[in-house]
Amino acid sequence: MRAPATDRGRLLLLGCLVAAVVLFTATVPLLRDWFDLRVYYGTVDSWVHHGGRVYDYRVPGTPYGFTYPPFAAVAMLPMAFIGPRTAIATALLLDLAALAVVVHVLAGPVWRRYGWYGAVLAGCVLALFEPLRDTVSFGQVNLLLLALVLADSWLLASGRGRWAGAGIGLAAAVKLTPAVFIGLLLVAGRRRAAAVAAGVAAAATACAALVAPDASGVYWTRAVWDTSRVGRLDYVSNQSLQGVLARLGVESRAVWAGLAVVVLCVWARRARRAVDAGDWRAAFALTGATACLVSPVTWVHHLVWLLPSFAVLVRAGRPRLAGALYAVLCTSVVWLWSDDASGVDGFLGGSTYTWITLGLLLCLPVGHLRAERRPAHHSPSATADPPSTAAPAIAAASARPGRPSSSAAATTAGAATGSATGPGAGRGRARNASSEPTGSTRPPAANPQSSSARASS
Helix, strand or coil: CCCCCCHHHHHHHHHHHHHHHHHHHHHCCCCCCCHHHHHHHHHHHHHHHCCCCHHHCCCCCCCCCCCCCHHHHHHCHHHHHCCHHHHHHHHHHHHHHHHHHHHHHHHHHHHHHHHHHHHHHHHHHHHHCHHHHHHHHHCCCHHHHHHHHHHHHHHHHCCCCCCCCHHHHHHHHHCCHHHHHHHHHHHCCCHHHHHHHHHHHHHHHHHHHHHCHHHHHHHHHCHHHCHHHCCCCCCCCCCCHHHHHHHCCCCCHHHHHHHHHHHHHHHHHHHHHHHHCCCHHHHHHHHHHHHHHHCCCCCHHHHHHHHHHHHHHHHCCCHHHHHHHHHHCCCCHHHHHCCCCCHHHHHHHCCHHHHHHHHHHHHCCCCHHHHHHHHHHCCCCCCCCCCCCCHHHHHHHHCCCCCCCHHHHHHHHHHHCCCCCCCCHHHHHCCCCCCCCCCCCCCCCCCCCCCCCCCCC
């Protein structure tokens, strides 16, 4: 179906789409009542105004409290001086700003071509994405962390790598999962960027230790190892490998560690291949998927880390596959097994998002930046075949008005896909081309994820 050619047709289409999205979000998803934001707000309020300890606070009527490193609590201290409604409004504005950064980095200059029509259309499509819906509804920090990490992706791809790693370091200080991206920098041979990321993370952690020494001692000696603080590992919202094993009744940490090592080995090989091709987007997308798989707990709202993978699929010329996988992640299908994930159907259906993440790690196209640019940089060799008798006719045909030359077409294709240049791209051209929960009704505040269990942040 072709897009409407007139503004009136576009307005009509967008009006219908917005209405459908509003109806969907009002009836299908389970609104989370800002539960995680209330955890953050209650923690810093108790800490600052009532002399409470960061990791002792619990949301009234629930067993859930603060689970992030101490630096996250320090960064959230301003919430202690504003009201809860102001905190919610601020969180929404920060989410919108972070989403704008994410879209800008992933889509490049392409999104500007479609103006207001493309912006509203993209907003509707993103509003259906379950991990994004839950991130906003919970008042989570996932989008902010994704924006920080992708900012480093843009710095590396654009050749502005002097400060690359700072965003990853800040994100890793707030939450441990983004620390996997420091591993990406090491795999890519970017030692300076890895040192910057590790240095920023260490400095932020040291700052938190100075501001909150008691909280730091509790977190790094006890709380960080206590997975029971965040919820049951077998809960259907946990879409990590550990979650799959827990639902199968496999409690051995050795089995989980072995699978995690295999996943990390596959990731290291594929990420290195992407970096050698100068394809930083694919490298960051693979790392996001890997972080979701190897983390002990990956709630559905954590899967915003898969957004870069869909951008890579579209850029690689596979929009239908991207659309199909994206649509599944909009359906909340895993919640059909929220009460009972046993049996073959529970194994397959209750871990649907895990299988999608694993498939992206194994099959995500890499190296397409190099493949797109190669024709534009091709130079004839000394052993090139002599020109054929058809050469004049071909030259004449290509010189006709309205028919761009092959080099111009290649340049246009590179621009349309947001191809980035930077360190590592030239090295890659010489190589061959290669190919976090939702239900149907609003839960009580004490149990926002399901009627039987709660998965915290």
